[in-house]
Every structure is written in C-alpha cells, then in structure tokens.
Amino acid sequence: MIDPVTRIEGHAKITLKLNDSGNVVDAMFHVTQFRGFEKLCEGRPMTEMPSLMARTCGICPVSHLTASAKACDALLAVKIPQTAADLRRLMNLAQTVQSHALSFFHLSSPDLLMGFDADPVQRNLFGVFKQEPQLARDGIRLRQIGQTIIQILGGKKIHPAWAVPGGVNRPLSAEDRDKMLAMLPEALEIGQRTLQWYKRIAAHFTAEARTFANFPTLFMGLVTETGGLEHYDGNLRVVDSKGEILVDQFPPERYLELISEAVEPFSFMKFPYYKSLGYPQGIYRVGPLARLNLIDHCGTPIADQEWAEFREIQRGTVLSSFHYHHARLIEIIFGIEMMERILRDPNILDTKVRARARPNRNEGVGVAEAPRGTLIHHYRIDDNGLMVWANLIIATGHNNLAMNRGILQAAQHFVEADRISEGALNRVEAVIRCYDPCLSCATHALGQMPLKIELVNPTGEVVHAIQRN
Amino acid sequence: MTAPAKSAAIVKIATVWLDGCSGCHMSFLDMDQRLLDLAPLIDLVYSPLVDIKNFPDSVDVTLVEGSVSTNEEIEKIRKIRKHTKILIALGDCAVTGNVPAMRNPFGVAAVFDRAYRENAQLQQQNPATKLPILLDRVRPVHEVVKVDVFLPGCPPPADAIHYVVAELLAGRTPNPGSVTRFGL
Numbered sequence: 223m224i225d226p227v228t229r230i231e232g233h234a235k236i237t238l239k240l241n242d243s244g245n246v247v248d249a250m251f252h253v254t255q256f257r258g259f260e261k262l263c264e265g266r267p268m269t270e271m272p273s274l275m276a277r278t279c280g281i282c283p284v285s286h287l288t289a290s291a292k293a294c295d296a297l298l299a300v301k302i303p304q305t306a307a308d309l310r311r312l313m314n315l316a317q318t319v320q321s322h323a324l325s326f327f328h329l330s331s332p333d334l335l336m337g338f339d340a341d342p343v344q345r346n347l348f349g350v351f352k353q354e355p356q357l358a359r360d361g362i363r364l365r366q367i368g369q370t371i372i373q374i375l376g377g378k379k380i381h382p383a384w385a386v387p388g389g390v391n392r393p394l395s396a397e398d399r400d401k402m403l404a405m406l407p408e409a410l411e412i413g414q415r416t417l418q419w420y421k422r423i424a425a426h427f428t429a430e431a432r433t434f435a436n437f438p439t440l441f442m443g444l445v446t447e448t449g450g451l452e453h454y455d456g457n458l459r460v461v462d463s464k465g466e467i468l469v470d471q472f473p474p475e476r477y478l479e480l481i482s483e484a485v486e487p488f489s490f491m492k493f494p495y496y497k498s499l500g501y502p503q504g505i506y507r508v509g510p511l512a513r514l515n516l517i518d519h520c521g522t523p524i525a526d527q528e529w530a531e532f533r534e535i536q537r538g539t540v541l542s543s544f545h546y547h548h549a550r551l552i553e554i555i556f557g558i559e560m561m562e563r564i565l566r567d568p569n570i571l572d573t574k575v576r577a578r579a580r581p582n583r584n585e586g587v588g589v590a591e592a593p594r595g596t597l598i599h600h601y602r603i604d605d606n607g608l609m610v611w612a613n614l615i616i617a618t619g620h621n622n623l624a625m626n627r628g629i630l631q632a633a634q635h636f637v638e639a640d641r642i643s644e645g646a647l648n649r650v651e652a653v654i655r656c657y658d659p660c661l662s663c664a665t666h667a668l669g670q671m672p673l674k675i676e677l678v679n680p681t682g683e684v685v686h687a688i689q690r691n
Numbered sequence: 692m693t694a695p696a697k698s699a700a701i702v703k704i705a706t707v708w709l710d711g712c713s714g715c716h717m718s719f720l721d722m723d724q725r726l727l728d729l730a731p732l733i734d735l736v737y738s739p740l741v742d743i744k745n746f747p748d749s750v751d752v753t754l755v756e757g758s759v760s761t762n763e764e765i766e767k768i769r770k771i772r773k774h775t776k777i778l779i780a781l782g783d784c785a786v787t788g789n790v791p792a793m794r795n796p797f798g799v800a801a802v803f804d805r806a807y808r809e810n811a812q813l814q815q816q817n818p819a820t821k822l823p824i825l826l827d828r829v830r831p832v833h834e835v836v837k838v839d840v841f842l843p844g845c846p847p848p849a850d851a852i853h854y855v856v857a858e859l860l861a862g863r864t865p866n867p868g869s870v871t872r873f874g875l
Contacts, residue, residue, distance in 0.1 A: 235821065252821055254763075255710065258802035260810060262793040277790045280714020280846065328720065328740070342742040348730050358727070366723045378875075379721055380714045380846050484813035487820040492811060501813055613810045 236650065237488070238633050246637055249630035251622075251654070253491035260612045268294055268581060268607050273383045275599065278614070280380055281324065284317035284372060285592030285617070287385045288454065289599040292588030294387030296475070297603055299582035305572040306389030311454040312564045313375050313384070314590060315557040318453060319409065320368025321593035322510070322550040322557075325658045326416070327361020330547060333652055334423055338430065339645035357419070360412045364554070367409045371561070374398050389576035396571055403565050410524075410558045417528065417551040427544065433635040434653050435543035435628025438463030439505045440496055441512035442620065444474065444591050449518035451525070451556055453591040460496065460506070461516040464538040474589035477598055483615070493622045494615060505627065508595025508620040509657065510549035515539040520552070522559035528552045543628055543656040550658075581607040592617040594658050621657050628653045702860055703751045705737035706781075707771060709764045710791045710829065711757030714846040715782035716740075719754070721849035732860055748774055752859055754781040754842075754852075758791045759830045761823035772836035777859065779840040781852070783873060785832045786843045792829040799825045842867045844875040 239248040259278055263271065275290040276283040288310055295302055332345040335354055344352070351358035369379040375394070376382025384390055424431070440463070444456040449470075458472040458480065472480065484493040484501045496504030506512075514533070520526045529552055535545060564570060581603055588599045595617035602611040632653045636646040708716060716739065720726070736747045753775040759768055772778055783789040794802050808815045832838055842855055851871040858865035 237821065254822055255761075256802075256806070256825060257710070257791060258794040258797075258806065261797050261802040261805040262790075264797070274790070277712050277714070277845070280712040280717045283712070283714065324717075324720070346735075346741040347726075348735070348741075351727060351730065359724075362723050362726065365720070369721060378848070380717050482812035483810070485807045485811045485816050485818060486814065487816060487818050488822070490818055490822060492807070495813075611805075611809075 234654075236629060238629075238637065238650075246630065246633045249626055249633055250486075250488045251626050251629055253489045253622075256490040260614055263601075263609045263612050266609050268297055268601065268603050268609055269387055271599075271601065271609065272385050272387070273381070275614075276381050278616070282317060282321050282592050282594070282617075283381050284313050285590055285597050286599070287382070288314050288590045289588040289592075289597045291385035291387060292590060293586045293599040293601050294588070295577075296586030296588060297581050297583050297601065297607075298387050298577070298579040300388055300577040300579045302389045302577050303572070303574045305393070305569055306575040306577075307455070308564050308567070308570055309375065309390050309394060309575060310385055312561055312570075313372055313382075314454050315561050315564075316368045316371035316375075318368075318593045319554050319557040319561075320365045320372070321658075322554050323361055323365040323368060325593075325655075326547060326550055326554075327357065327364070330652075330655055331357060331361065333648070333655070334420070334427070334547070337426075338648050338652060342644065342648070345648075357416075360416060364409055364412045364416075367405045370405065371402050374402055386576065388578055391576065393573040393575045394571055399565055399570060403562065406558055406562050406565075410555065413551065413555045413558055414524070417548075417555065420548060420551055424548065429635075430649065430652070431542045431544040433632050434649075434656055435624060435631060436541050437627065437631065438541060439507050439624055440468065440499075441515045441539060442480075442496075442506050442508050443513040443516055443596055444589070445471075445517055446521065447471070450521040451513060451517050451519070451553075453557075455590075458589075458596070459516050461539065463541060465515065467516075474596075474598070475587035477587070477589065477600075477615070481615070481620075483619075489622070491619055491622050494620050495623065502623055505623040506620065507543070507624045508617055509546065509593070510553050511540065511543065511546045512595065513591065514549045514552060520556050522556050522563070525552055525556035525559055528555060543624070543653065546656045546658065581605075594618050595620050618657070625654060625657055628656075701734045702732060703736045703747065703749070704733045704856070705746065705750045705753040705771070705775070706735070706739070707737070707753060707755045707757075707767075708739050709755060709757030709768065709785070709832070710760035711782065711784040712790075713739075713756070715754075715756035715785075718782075718844075718846035718849050719852055722853050723849070725849075725853055729856065729860075733856075746771055746774055750775045752777045752779065752856070754779045755785050755832055756781045758784045758788045759826070759832060759835050760791050761825055763823040765826075765835055768832060768836050777839045778832075778836065779842055779855065780832045780838045781842050782847055783843055783845045785838075786841050787873070788829050788831045789845065792831075795828050799827060840865060840867065842871065843873045844871040845873075847871045848875065 235252045237250040241247045272287050272290040276287045278286045328347050373379045376384030442460045444452040445459045446452045460469040481494050482497045495501045520529045585602050598615040600613040636649045780786045803817045855865040
C-alpha cells in the first residue's frame with residue numbers, strides 16, 4: 223500500500239510504506255540534493271582543496287576545512303607544527319560550539335519548549351523568543367561567540383581561508399587570544415544554564431525518548447590515546463550497543479577496511495555500513511551521542527561530571543537518538559573548557575605555524591570529528607599536485623541507515639493506521655532533527671522541515687493527507 | 692539601522708535555499724541580535740527556519756541562496772518569482788553558479804559515476820526513485836528568472852545582508868557594491 227509522502231522544503235522527503243492492515247512497515251528518507259565535489263575537484267591544484275571543500279557545507283565549513291587540510295598534510299608528508307595543530311583544534315571546537323548551538327537553540331528548542339504538538343506557526347526561534355526570551359538570546363549569543371572565535375582566527379565567520387596544507391596561514395597575536403578568552407566565561411555560563419534547563423524539561427519527553435530511534439547499533443568516532451573525547455586528531459574506536467570495544471586506536475586513514483558504502487535508488491545520500499557485519503546489519507551511528515557512548519572520559523572537569531551523569535541514563539550505551547540533544551549540550555561545555563585550556567598554553571602564540579613542502583605522496587587521507595560525526599576526506603593527486611580523485615564520507619552519511627530506521631520506529635509508534643496527526647508528523651521530522659538536521663553537507667533541509675505526508679491505498683487513492691498550514 | 696515608523700506595514704520576507712551550501716543562510720543568522728530587532732518589522736513567511744510549507748501568494752522580498760541545478764529547482768524558482776515583488780540573488784552561487792557550476796564541464800553522467808559506482812562498494816547504481824533530475828548545466832538564478840538585486844559574496848557578510856534588508860525596509864534601493872564583492 224505504499225507511497226505516502228511528498229517533499230520537505232524541496233530537499234528531502236519521506237515515504238512511509240503501509241501493509242494491508244494499515245501498519246507502517248517501511249520508511250524511506252529521500253535526500254534529494256546532489257553536489258558532486260568528488261568529481262568537480264578534478265584537475266585543480268591540491269592547495270585549493272581546503273577552501274573549495276569547505277563549500278560543501280556552510281554550517282560546518284571548518285570541519286571540511288580541517289579534514290581537507292589534514293588530507294593535504296598527508297600529501298605533503300609533513301608533520302605540522304604543534305601550534306598549528308592546536309590552532310586548528312581551537313577553530314574546530316569553536317565550530318562545534320556554534321553548530322551545536324544552532325542545532326539545539328535555533329532548530330530544536332521550539333519543540334522542547336512548546337512541545338511537539340504546539341502550533342506550527344509559533345514553532346520557531348522567533349516563537350521561542352516570544353515565550354522564553356532568555357533562551358532565544360542565549361542561543362543567539364552562544365552561536366555568535368563560536369562564530370566570532372572562528373572570525374578572529376580566520377578572518378571571517380563562514381568559509382575562512384585559513385587552514386592550509388602544512389598548517390595555518392598566520393600565527394595568533396596575544397591581543398586576539400585575549401579577545402577570545404574574554405568571551406569564554408559567558409559561553410560557559412550559557413552552556414551550563416542550558417544544560418540544567420534541558421535536564422529539567424527532558425522528563426516530559428519519555429515517550430519520545432523511548433521511540434526516537436531507540437535501538438541497538440554500533441557507534442564510531444575518534445578518541446585520544448587514552449580514550450578521551452577527541453574532535454581534531456586521534457584514532458577510530460568502534461563500540462557495540464553494550465559498550466564493548468570492537469576496534470580501538472584504529473588508524474583513520476585505513477577507514478576503508480572498516481566501512482563500505484551502499485547505494486539505494488531512493489536517495490542521493492549513500493549508506494555506509496560496518497563492513498564485517500554486512501549490509502544493512504552493519505548499522506552504526508556517529509556524532510555527539512556516539513562520541514559520548516564510546517569514550518572513557520571527556521577530559522575536562524565540568525564535562526566529565528556531566529558525562530558521568532549522562533551515562534547513567536542507560537547501562538552499556540545510551541541508545542535513543544533523542545539523547546543526541548543532551549550529548550550536544552555536554553559537548554558544548556567540553557568545547558568551551560578545552561578552548562580555554564588551549565588558549566592558556568603560552569605556546570599558542572608560537573609563530574611557527576606552517577610546514578612547507580611540495581607534494582611528496584600521491585594519496586592522502588584526512589579525518590576529523592565534525593559536529594555531526596566522523597568526516598573523511600581522501601584525495602589522490604598526480605605528480606604535479608593536481609587532483610585526480612576524491613572520496614568524501616560525510617558525517618551525516620554515516621547515520622543514514624540509523625535515520626531511516628529511526629523514522630520507521632517513530633512512525634510505527636505515532637502514525638495511526640489511516641491518519642497522521644500534525645503532532646505525529648512533527649515527531650517523524652523530529653527524529654531527523656535529533657541527528658541534527660543539517661543535511662547540508664550531504665544535502666540540504668535545514669531545521670524545521672515542513673513536510674506533507676499522504677497515505678495512499680493500493681489503488682493509488684489518497685486515504686489521508688496532512689501538511690502544515 | 693533606522694527603523695521605519697511603527698505604523699509601517701510589516702514586510703513579508705522569504706528565504707529560499709536552492710543548490711548551495713547553506714552558508715548564506717548561516718550568514719543571515721549571523722545578524723545575531725539584529726534578527727530580534729528586525730522581528731517586529733518583518734514577517735518571515737517562508738524559510739528553512741520556519742514551519743511553513745507553501746510559498747505564500749504575495750511576498751515582498753525573497754532572498755535566494757544557491758544555483759539552479761535540478762528540474763524541480765527551475766519550477767520552484769519560477770513559482771517564487773511569480774509571487775515575489777523583490778527577488779534578491781543571495782551569494783555567489785545564486786549570482787554566478789559558483790561552486791555547484793564547477794560540475795558543468797564534466798557532465799552529470801561522469802559526476803554520478805564517481806559517486807555511485809567508483810566510490811561505492813555495494814548496489815552501485817544511479818539513484819533515481821522519487822528524486823529530482825539534475826540539469827546538464829547548473830545555472831545562476833538570473834538565467835532562469837529576473838533578479839532585482841545581486842548580493843555577491845561567499846557568503847555575503849551578515850552586515851551586507853543587514854544593510855540590504857534595512858535599505859529595503861526603509862523604502863530605498865540598496866547598492867550592495869558598497870558592502871560586498873564576489874568571492875568575499
């Protein structure tokens with residue numbers, strides 16, 4: 223019986239398949255945009271890649287800048303100066319803070335503040351501002367602080383041309399360091415205030431927590447040498463749903479030994495899977511929830527305390543994707559604490575911030591943790607340093623299998639046999655929002671994604687349709 | 692900005708996202724606290740940021756990010772033009788085609804081959820079920836519909852976006868050349 227649905231903002235849509243008894247038996251999340259960076263880079267100098275590849279995404283351009291610069295470091299075969307690595311780490315954390323702020327405040331807080339059944343006309347940041355001005359102001363300010371740190375380091379907030387093969391293009395001045403340090407206490411205050419607020423209201427969403435992609439999967443992400451939370455460097459770790467470590471300290475440049483990608487006819491976004499479990503059993507998740515599930519500690523005092531409490535939610539690993547929100551807020555606090563630590567180190571002002579070399583290898587891989595998860599850039603160049611091939615595995619892509627299954631789970635719980643209520647519609651969307659709806663890397667579909675779902679019977683007759691307005 | 696008198700009619704604004712990276716929308720959000728100052732003067736009637744599905748019948752100002760890259764985007768931008776008084780090409784992808792148009796010399800088939808055959812290990816195929824059809828040639832917005840204001844930049848800085856919106860709210864014609872440029 224099949225094929226409900228239509229479009230979400232023109233960039234993504236959902237099909238819910240029904241069986242003869244009217245139960246939802248399958249869900250398909252169609253990602254409808256295709257960009258082609260893996261091909262369009264061909265023939266261009268590798269030195270252009272950090273700036274070009276950053277254009278994959280305007281929400282997390284620094285992740286692409288970082289992964290790309292690291293892939294280029296590998297092509298040069300250099301070890302970049304420690305200060306350059308610290309500066310890149312700093313910018314990457316600033317971006318994690320601003321991007322998590324966008325996801326939590328601008329996009330998800332309307333649901334959390336007003337409830338999933340609230341009037342859709344009010345369900346946006348401006349509606350939040352009317353009802354809880356402090357929450358909206360906090361979100362705008364926290365995002366602004368992250369963006370401003372990126373601007374101070376790289377000259378602009380979005381698409382800074384700053385990380386380059388071999389390091390970064392200019393050292394940090396004491397004056398700029400102090401400007402950044404001055405903003406951090408306010409950021410930490412907002413982060414902590416918001417986390418406490420979230421913990422209070424989360425109790426109202428037990429049905430959602432139970433059904434928003436709440437199932438066992440593997441989790442993958444980078445960790446430090448001691449198993450701590452890592453966003454810039456480190457090695458890969460994979461844990462199962464019980465928290466057992468399957469793979470540890472795995473060199474990320476060998477990612478192809480761990481994961482493969484499948485193509486489905488209904489989406490421009492590919493479906494990576496954990497190779498040894500096969501497809502689609504090799505379902506895994508990345509991003510804040512995964513990272514907090516697979517580490518042994520965060521590595522900063524306040525975040526560590528919050529992390530310990532977070533892991534109490536469930537034995538083994540925290541399985542419901544609803545808890546991505548909680549994980550994101552802890553990572554905001556971690557990012558702020560870690561930025562302060564980096565900036566307090568006097569070596570951050572060292573002026574050696576770039577290793578210079580010609581390309582010395584024809585193949586290089588760069589991996590970093592983007593706000594939404596592990597990001598892989600893999601390049602091949604010819605002997606003149608011109609790009610001949612690229613493979614990108616985008617953070618959101620890793621979660622593709624889990625998003626599809628999560629939509630199915632929520633639809634089975636909230637969608638009645640032949641009717642979809644507005645609240646059910648919003649909950650199905652909200653599952654995607656948990657993963658952080660910036661599909662812009664792999665596609666589009668920012669934030670509050672309005673969609674229409676039609677339930678159609680076997681003869682093609684519309685049984686029920688619902689859409690916003 | 693100089694705010695129009697309180698009695699001034701609320702201006703209906705839309706933002707649209709075609710084939711771009713969302714960076715222009717992020718730059719729009721980088722207006723930060725000024726967004727809240729604008730809130731009483733404008734009504735954001737359609738945008739990825741709000742929960743409204745259909746493009747309204749009559750919109751005063753529409754900011755369009757991204758190039759036109761699929762058959763569906765052609766239909767969409769035509770519909771938007773029909774219902775918009777002032778259409779702004781927001782950012783270099785909308786203005787010139789920019790990065791999305793870099794696929795033009797290769798052709799759709801080669802670009803698909805790289806992604807879905809060469810760089811995939813299982814079920815290699817070109818996805819085509821319920822998906823838009825990619826155009827042979829990515830185009831800037833003005834090749835498809837009339838554009839009233841060009842606001843270049845990658846992305847245009849938040850100050851430039853604020854300047855243009857504020858000028859339009861004040862009933863003046865903005866001159867974006869003074870606040871931004873290509874590739875900025």
